[in-house]
Amino acid sequence: MKEFALSKVFQLLEPGPVLLVTTAAKDRPNIMTMTWQMPLEFEPPLLACVIGPWDHTFTALRSTKECVLAIPAFDLIEKAVDIGNCSGRDIDKFHKFRLTPLPAEKVSAPLIAQCLYNLECKLIDRVARYDINILEVVKAWTNPDRKQRRIFHANGDGTFAPQGKNRDLKDRMVKWQSIL
Amino acid sequence: MKEFALSKVFQLLEPGPVLLVTTAAKDRPNIMTMTWQMPLEFEPPLLACVIGPWDHTFTALRSTKECVLAIPAFDLIEKAVDIGNCSGRDIDKFHKFRLTPLPAEKVSAPLIAQCLYNLECKLIDRVARYDINILEVVKAWTNPDRKQRRIFHANGDGTFAPQGKNRDLKDRMVKWQSIL
Numbered sequence: 001m002k003e004f005a006l007s008k009v010f011q012l013l014e015p016g017p018v019l020l021v022t023t024a025a026k027d028r029p030n031i032m033t034m035t036w037q038m039p040l041e042f043e044p045p046l047l048a049c050v051i052g053p054w055d056h057t058f059t060a061l062r063s064t065k066e067c068v069l070a071i072p073a074f075d076l077i078e079k080a081v082d083i084g085n086c087s088g089r090d091i092d093k094f095h096k097f098r099l100t101p102l103p104a105e106k107v108s109a110p111l112i113a114q115c116l117y118n119l120e121c122k123l124i125d126r127v128a129r130y131d132i133n134i135l136e137v138v139k140a141w142t143n144p145d146r147k148q149r150r151i152f153h154a155n156g157d158g159t160f161a162p163q164g165k166n167r168d169l170k171d172r173m174v175k176w177q178s179i180l
Numbered sequence: 181m182k183e184f185a186l187s188k189v190f191q192l193l194e195p196g197p198v199l200l201v202t203t204a205a206k207d208r209p210n211i212m213t214m215t216w217q218m219p220l221e222f223e224p225p226l227l228a229c230v231i232g233p234w235d236h237t238f239t240a241l242r243s244t245k246e247c248v249l250a251i252p253a254f255d256l257i258e259k260a261v262d263i264g265n266c267s268g269r270d271i272d273k274f275h276k277f278r279l280t281p282l283p284a285e286k287v288s289a290p291l292i293a294q295c296l297y298n299l300e301c302k303l304i305d306r307v308a309r310y311d312i313n314i315l316e317v318v319k320a321w322t323n324p325d326r327k328q329r330r331i332f333h334a335n336g337d338g339t340f341a342p343q344g345k346n347r348d349l350k351d352r353m354v355k356w357q358s359i360l
Contacts, residue, residue: 011336014215016196029215035194038218039336040230040310048228048312050220077347085355095200119328126306130220130314153333153343156191156219158350163333167257170338175265180338 001102002142004117012071012117012140013037015163017151018080020070021111022101025060029101029110031093032057033084034044034069035154037063045137046124052131056088061133065123066107068136070115075148077101081160106139108172116149117142181282184297184320189225192251192297192320193217195343197331200250201231202281202289203240209281209290211273212237213264214249215334222359225317226304232311236268241313245303246287249315250295254342255328261340286319296329297322330334 003120019034037049046071072080077123079097086093094110095132101110104120111118118141125134150162170180199214217229227249231238241247245330252260259277266273274281274290281290284300290300298321305314350360 008337014336015333019261022265036218036220038228038230040216040312046310048218050218052237078349081349081352085353093193110238124308127310127312128303130226130228130307130310132220134306134310147268150344154196155331156194156359157188158353158356159346159348161346162344163332164344165342166335166339169210169258172258172261173265173338176338179336 001111001118001141001143004142006045006137006140007043009119009137009140010039010042012119013039013047015067015151016153017071018154018160020072020080020083020112020115021057021066021068022112023057023060024110025063027086028092030060030088031059031083031099031112033080034137040134047135048132049135050131051133061123061128064108066109067121067123067135068104068107068109068111069119070112071117071151072115073146073148074150074152076114076161077152087171104139109139115143116146116151181291181298181321181324184322186225186317186320187223189299189317189320190213190222192299193219196273196333197333198340200252200260200263200292200295201237201246202250203237204288204290205240205243208272210240210268210275211263211279213260220314222312225307226245230311243302244288245291247301247303247315248284248287248289248291249299249301249354250292251297251331252295253326254330254332255292257332257340263295265309277345278346284319289307291321295323296326296331307330322351
């Protein structure tokens with residue numbers, strides 16, 4: 001894992017990839033699959049995500065105020081779907097899905113070795129009436145060794161799609177040159 | 181344009197597509213390009229999005245409390261990028277980009293005839309400290325006549341990518357059968 005610039009973290013979230021969220025409360029570490037999130041600020045990188053009392057992760061997130069957002073590539077699609085269809089109440093998901101937890105630097109929740117990127121996050125605020133959690137990314141990691149690099153998206157109907165081929169339109173981004 | 185079920189609107193937002201936002205204040209209607217949004221609730225369909233005082237659209241959204249979210253397909257990629265790189269302060273974007281405004285049913289902001297879907301929205305709340313706007317979709321439309329159906333994603337670095345080919349994993353979605 002190599003360090004990834006905090007100033008570029010919004011670029012990982014902006015395309016709207018399926019994410020894995022790890023937490024570590026007093027009991028074993030856990031993983032959930034998340035698709036409802038958006039960037040909020042460039043730097044320090046802030047994001048909003050929907051995690052609520054119906055998620056087992058919510059208890060750990062609220063008590064530790066920490067989590068890791070891991071970005072899987074398309075080779076982990078089945079695992080990501082299955083992780084989102086069982087509960088950490090019942091099973092040890094790292095063990096069941098043969099994912100490797102790695103120690104993070106600034107939070108107690110583990111990184112996932114098999115993911116493309118891992119974002120160490122602090123829960124800095126909540127908007128309780130909509131179950132919106134405000135996270136600040138305090139450390140980011142990239143895993144340059146993964147061969148499959150395509151992120152993927154959830155369509156909300158049980159179908160999923162990898163990101164297609166990039167089209168470079170940088171020369172048209174006249175208003176946003178400073179963030180590219 | 182055909183009516184689209186409100187119960188399925190979250191499925192349009194969940195993959196994280198680039199959106200066009202129309203508003204209609206006292207002056208001419210306007211369009212902005214938006215990529216920072218997420219679903220909040222299945223039904224009634226709620227979503228959160230980041231629009232703030234730095235956006236010309238913000239004034240119209242705040243005064244009318246209405247907008248339309250239009251979902252373009254990949255054939256509109258250059259227009260969507262260019263719309264996001266100029267301001268409605270200076271120009272009439274519907275005219276400049278040869279897009280056709282159609283009257284909406286429940287809001288004053290226009291639909292965009294060339295988009296795949298149009299979501300009529302009411303601004304029901306704001307979380308001012310993060311410039312988060314809470315929108316309720318009150319009417320949704322699909323345009324079955326468009327040939328190009330691929331949504332697309334922004335990578336935040338001036339590159340963009342169409343959604344790839346869908347993979348059907350419905351049979352693994354044991355926990356979420358009720359929403360498929």
